[in-house]
Amino acid sequence: MSAVSTEAQVSEFVRAARADKTPFEIVAGGTRRGAGKPMGDLPALDVSGLSGILKYEPEELIITAAPGTPLSEIRAVLSEKNQCLGFDPADWSQVLGSNGIATLGGAMSADAYGPGRLRHGGARDSLVAFRAVNGMGEAFRGGAKVVKNVTGFDVPKLMCGAFGTLGVLTELSFRVYPRASHATTLCLADVTPDVGFAALRKIAHSALEPTGLVYLPGNTPLLGGIGVGAALIRLEGAREPLAEKVTQAHGLVEGAQVASFDARRLFEDVRSGTAFAGGDHDVWRVALPPSEAPKVVAALNPSLWLGDLAGGLLWIGAAPADAARIRALAAKHDGHAMLLRASPEQRAALGLFAPQPPALAMMARNVKAAFDPLFLFNPGRL
């Protein structure tokens, strides 16, 4: 494995790979290598040396860091100023059974969002600028380190969720968000998915600005004593305003109780996919229009699952044989099923996502080639 710690070194490495026409894998913490199509035995470029917070101005709401910076480091620095990343980035090392340290660049490249996405959107909604090296070995930037910018194409959007296939990132600037001083979680226990998700959607469409809306089925390993299942509502604010928001939420969802368990920990487990760690099932993340989540659950009847984002995301643990049904159900309900974890054979056969319609696949391929004409970066992974 070659290691780099400066943008110039990245450029040099890419130019050499281009000259040799040798594709390579981009690795930082290495925690997400188990997701996506296996790329075979390729040389790897270790970018974990591109690490560290480069600039943080809390009053500008912008943090700039090298992509190999550990998520834990970013979180610690932001929380000192009561701020956070909008996409609530997830460390998937438990569910993927990997060692290593989850990084900022890995999380945004994999679109690894957590329950907090509900409030502030995905990585795409807060990555305002980046630097990267393209497939020609040229360093370039996209976006700018300001909150509001419409100058030129919005290239930062493309880099989020691209699984490293468009460039080797060397610098990332995120818009950050204030974090409230207090949080309360309400639990509506012993409700079916239909009833639970309906309650969550009601809160989602209120003015309460919830920061987490999760449904857990009764058999979840994360929480006991919830009957057939529970809807969890997370609200945040300063102490007194929060109390009033909780009262209003009670008015909207009758029967919800203030959680007596460690809800913060629970939402962290939801984010990480802890419930899906171990075992020999495949793990799916299925993005859906929220109203479709209970329908997909009813049709599939999975033994291991949970719903995040008020139904906008289903985590599903399923037997490998269920794959075609899951993909078909996702498509039928206007969603997308991402295969997060499976055997190498299964991943090779299914890919991260279902194949796109031909015109869209061609558009995506052409855009990819605009960055990396020889397809050197993480070939075939996405």
Add this chain to the structure above:
Amino acid sequence: MKFPESNTEILSRRDEIVARLREIVPDGVVADKSGLATFDCDALSTYRQQPLVVVLPSNREQVSAVLRYANAEGIPIVPRGSGTSLSGGALPRADGILLGLGRMKRIIEIDYENGCVVAEPGVTNLNITKAVEAQGFYYAPDPSSQVACSIGGNVAENSGGLHCLKYGLTTNNILGVTFVLPDGEIVKLGGKSGAQGGIDLLGLITGSEGLLGVVVEIVARILRKPPVTRTVLASFDTVTAAGAAVAAIIADGVVPAAMEFMDRACAEAIESYNAPGYPKAEAVLLIDADGVEADVSDAIARIGAIVARIGGTLKEATDEQARAKMWAGRKAAFAAMGKLAPDMMCMDGSIPRGALPEVLAEMDKLSAQYGLSFCNVFHAGDGNLHPLILFDQDKPGDLERAEAFGADILRLCVRVGGVLSGEHGVGIEKRDLMTDMFSEPDLEQQHRIKCAIDPGGLFNPGKVFPTLSACIEQGHLHVHGAQMPRPDLPRY
């Protein structure tokens, strides 16, 4: 401003092109002189050009057929929504088809369960809100032209508004689009789930200023209307103190729904224009907090404490009428400025908020250097600066000086880490300044993306990216005799 040469071969085939378009869209082709004249500019009316022909399709199949034809024949296409662009994004070409989406204005579906509206591109921004407001919902981005501008145009320009810091731009408020590529192929990007199952092409086409294709359907996210909005006016003895207050409010974790800065010249002009009760001060901040009552009270209390600590004076609007009056002042800023001089140019840069005192001081120097006065309105929450340059076009050399002053202001924005455009777009007006903001590799990368989707270079040629024959420096919205282009639209 220099435009690419017209293709004389296309000009000579005009009759044939018009006839073929009439076959595709029998009831939607405008080819007569007087008809074409109504499409010769958008809201940046300094630049005018009659199009070769205007076609107004009424469904996506017609759009696709027009694009297939234009692609096969190598005819340039300029897409247009309502023509309210402030950067010349919809300026026609003599050798190009102007593709107007204004007839496609159906709201296809309202889905409260999933918090979205599915609309055709010609639906106005405000009509999305109107369709859902009875149920207590609204569409958040609110460009000042919202009564007229179309949702399709909003997607093309990634339009903003007064509330971007809290609610984001268009790109953060749409879940999906149906998009027609230059070769006529129709693709669906995203949908009610917001997910795409691949790279974020939805993010790419949003704000691409008509350079990549045509949006024919939009899934727009709607939000619950905040039950409470409160407004305060804070005034300060120095610009630096106002800047410090803005920074302290943000650092304290308050996200105001809007936070508008006006300098002394601006506040005084407004006060003499419609007397909203703005105090005599070096800087005035107009701040909205919205949400549930408890959060709003908390935010207003914290803002009040910060303003007091910094030595400012705070006044709160006590009722809805007072609130409207405070905002009427700010919303009349452009009109009020228009009274101060025969002509006015509105700039649109974006800067890190912390750079505001430095940028204002530098602009004062530039003002003295060019011998032109100016004033400032500033979306302080999100760093979007709108300097208004005052001049007199009838005075020889004034226009050129104003243009040069404007270009220097945008370069200043870039120098302090900001950008050429916070919300108006690059279009034709800031095209030649792109090299001041982006390096050659940065621009080449964007060019390659353009070529990947529009290899024929037929979509909105001459916009956004500088041509080899870069020429006059530009960067302004030109207003003559206090008359804004589209005077029926408020601009703020």
